[in-house]
Amino acid sequence: MRRDVFQAIADPTRRAILSLLTLHAMTPNAIAAHFDCSRQAISKHIQILAECHLVEQHQTGREINYHFNAEKMKEVDIWMEQFRKQWESRFDQLDEILKTP
């Protein structure tokens, strides 16, 4: 089971869950109320998000509040940043421009 952040955010439902959790921590039931699929389906998505630490849990009584872990999302940002650098530093771009008549 390879679980990385990229695979976690590949699913639109999981992205929506993350967006919800940026507002405030929520229980699985509260999250599921925003979607038209079963609580269990949402629960499995949360589990995947938890496995790669994009969300963390905090239990109070029988309720479990899940909250977003922004730090983990940095991994995507870091990759994008490296990518951007690599792209911007390519030196054949000038050549392309000069070649056009």
Place this chain on the structure above:
Amino acid sequence: MRRDVFQAIADPTRRAILSLLTLHAMTPNAIAAHFDCSRQAISKHIQILAECHLVEQHQTGREINYHFNAEKMKEVDIWMEQFRKQWESRFDQLDEILKTP
């Protein structure tokens, strides 16, 4: 077949292909030479990248050169924007902690 940028970059091989293509445009054969799987497997990855316009093609004779489309990658960046605030504020908090004697 939903094909969005997030699903495209979920696969590590596809991310590696994109990384290669930031350096210069390449043919499927040239790309496949960098991986230990068949040309067809790479070709399918390229097709997925092309479907969501992360790469564009330019045919010259019997060769097809694929090049990276940076514009499309912006979609990820735009989506990430909503989270960036959170970890930046977290940084501020860390500053606060460090400032206290």
Place this chain on the structure above:
DNA sequence: TATACACGCAACCATTTGATTGCGCAAAAT
């Protein structure tokens, strides 16, 4: 003209994914 090459496409296969249903357990409410 005959041969070698670059590539896309289709068929096929094992594994993973996303969803459902049913269950059991512990905490809260009655």
Place this chain on the structure above:
DNA sequence: ATTTTGCGCAATCAAATGGTTGCGTGTATA
């Protein structure tokens, strides 16, 4: 004490994914 609620877990299933092999077509080369 009994019922209701919130939740995770296991079994199950259709569909998607990532890979393979084989084939056809069009372009370059001998």
